Amino acid sequence: MLRLDGVSYRYPGAAGDALAGVSLAVNARQFVAVLGPNGSGKTTLVRIALGALAPSAGRADIDGRPAPAWKRQELARVIGVVPQREDNLFPQRVRETVLLGRYPHLSMWGRERAEDHAAVQRALVACDVEHLVDRWVWTLSGGEYQRVRIARALAQEPKLLVLDEPGVSLDLKHEMGLFELVRGLVDTQGLGVLMITHDLNLAARFADSLLLLSEGRPVASGAPTDVLTHEIVETVFSWPVAMQTIDGRPQMIPLRQSKEPVA
Amino acid sequence: MKWLLLIGATVVALGASVLLGPAAVPLSEVFRSDIVWNLRAPRALLAFLVGGSLGAAGASLQALVRNPLADPFLLGLSGGAGLGAVLAIALHLSGPWSLPLAAFVGALAALALVYRLGLVGGGALDPRILLLGGVAVGAFAAAITTAIVSLADAAELRNAFLWLWGGLSAASWDSVLLVALYAPIPLVVLYAAARPLDLLALGEEPARYLGTDVERVKRRVYLAASLLTAAAVAVSGVIGFVGLVVPHIARLSWGHRHRALLPAAFLGGGALLAIADTLARTVVAPRELPVGVVTALIGVPVFALLLRRWTVA
Numbered sequence: 419m420l421r422l423d424g425v426s427y428r429y430p431g432a433a434g435d436a437l438a439g440v441s442l443a444v445n446a447r448q449f450v451a452v453l454g455p456n457g458s459g460k461t462t463l464v465r466i467a468l469g470a471l472a473p474s475a476g477r478a479d480i481d482g483r484p485a486p487a488w489k490r491q492e493l494a495r496v497i498g499v500v501p502q503r504e505d506n507l508f509p510q511r512v513r514e515t516v517l518l519g520r521y522p523h524l525s526m527w528g529r530e531r532a533e534d535h536a537a538v539q540r541a542l543v544a545c546d547v548e549h550l551v552d553r554w555v556w557t558l559s560g561g562e563y564q565r566v567r568i569a570r571a572l573a574q575e576p577k578l579l580v581l582d583e584p585g586v587s588l589d590l591k592h593e594m595g596l597f598e599l600v601r602g603l604v605d606t607q608g609l610g611v612l613m614i615t616h617d618l619n620l621a622a623r624f625a626d627s628l629l630l631l632s633e634g635r636p637v638a639s640g641a642p643t644d645v646l647t648h649e650i651v652e653t654v655f656s657w658p659v660a661m662q663t664i665d666g667r668p669q670m671i672p673l674r675q676s677k678e679p680v681a
Numbered sequence: 682m683k684w685l686l687l688i689g690a691t692v693v694a695l696g697a698s699v700l701l702g703p704a705a706v707p708l709s710e711v712f713r714s715d716i717v718w719n720l721r722a723p724r725a726l727l728a729f730l731v732g733g734s735l736g737a738a739g740a741s742l743q744a745l746v747r748n749p750l751a752d753p754f755l756l757g758l759s760g761g762a763g764l765g766a767v768l769a770i771a772l773h774l775s776g777p778w779s780l781p782l783a784a785f786v787g788a789l790a791a792l793a794l795v796y797r798l799g800l801v802g803g804g805a806l807d808p809r810i811l812l813l814g815g816v817a818v819g820a821f822a823a824a825i826t827t828a829i830v831s832l833a834d835a836a837e838l839r840n841a842f843l844w845l846w847g848g849l850s851a852a853s854w855d856s857v858l859l860v861a862l863y864a865p866i867p868l869v870v871l872y873a874a875a876r877p878l879d880l881l882a883l884g885e886e887p888a889r890y891l892g893t894d895v896e897r898v899k900r901r902v903y904l905a906a907s908l909l910t911a912a913a914v915a916v917s918g919v920i921g922f923v924g925l926v927v928p929h930i931a932r933l934s935w936g937h938r939h940r941a942l943l944p945a946a947f948l949g950g951g952a953l954l955a956i957a958d959t960l961a962r963t964v965v966a967p968r969e970l971p972v973g974v975v976t977a978l979i980g981v982p983v984f985a986l987l988l989r990r991w992t993v994a
Contacts, residue, residue, distance in 0.1 A: 468890070470889065489894075490889055490892050490893060490894050490895075491892040491893075491894075493892070494890060494891055494892030495892070497890075498890075499887075499890035501884075501886050501887050501890060503884065503886075504883045504884050504886075504887045505747075505882075505883065505884050506882065506883065507744065507747055507749070507882040507883075507937075508749075508882055508932065508937035509937070510936075510937060514936070514938070518879060518880060518883070518891060519891065521876050521879070521880060521891055521892055522891060522892030524876065526873055526876075527873075574891070
């Protein structure tokens, strides 16, 4: 569905490439996570994958068509995006904000149809936020708000979901709940998921495939056990770590640099 | 229900401004009266069209520049129009249309300058720069206007001053017809952008991912709202607060969705200006207040109440 082949990108006026020779594929029923330190090119990669930037070398395709060639409205019917940030200039309720996800399906002059409200309802149920429909968005907790935003993206009825750092600033319960929700959407609804995240451990637990970036270059990609090896993680993140395995997935524990004082 | 109330209020406002005035016209003669037919009726309709245009332009600009305090005149148009009008007065240009035409040209010049400033960062229109550029261009034009006015003689000065505060006394069936033919085009453009404006309230990136061609929408909304304002200022001078306060009052009942908000702001702005103009010509009759003074006298207290509501909520 979504495919990058040897993509490079240099921002106008920049000295070096923000991305160099990155390849990636996301298919239906597949959860792919992109990892890497700050400034490793994760956000640039998503912008190219979604056609917001045109690659300076290589190809970015969505359903076999070059990403920049898609009209925004057509693309929004195929890919739902949960960006890192959004504002609410005016107060709105949960039902209204999820309904915005139907806009790509509406004609310029037409009204919302029964099928639009049905899609909103399904999205609310899938994200377990049905009970919040009449709440003002600004009264929600961080975890509830993220689920509502995922519901809005689901209301678009996309084939692919793109999430940019969805777990940031969530507590343990809500972060785990969010990853369980996304994994469930992949398994039950057959969605493809592309997620950018800082959290190596959760990515390793939930994703099918990982892509690790460092300074715009792909360091490793594939199954979590192949990507998150002791040596690769220490090199890319420049910090000593210990690696363990839980449920057959690699888990990283950062070590202290100085020895802990003995009591 | 609330639509019926709003339409009812609009009809009452239009009716009142046709029936009330310094000259007493018996009810039985309303439809034959020359005063009603040739003076009050076109003036009421022009007030309605201008107020409606300012309401709709203000509602869409507030979403575009992401600032609830945006007013159609904040984008430098009033300064440009004022400069054009004062130039026409100082140069003794004659003819019934020279003043509105000069004001319209001045507003368009300011619009073009601000638009160009908004593009300084590259190909994308930056709403923050539009706002700052509008304030700067407006201040610059106002400085030149003041310089010209300070050199003018007393009668010219009074004319210029009255024009700058707005007024509908020059209303005629010609000006009503002109605005009625002109305004629907930008109004339809704004209404067509209603859903994209809802999405823009989330920010440009989320709006893009929800299917909006953000750059095209920003350009269209800015141009349509500015062209509406330029026409309004050309026929009636600068009338403040309608474009600022009416959209906020409309949002209290109609919410932030522009499909309902834009028509509500249009009707509400039209009704408010028709009432304000009726007050302007009756309270100190036989003299007349500039209608901008009345809208400011009504608008500022309402605005203060709204500010209080926001900070308390």
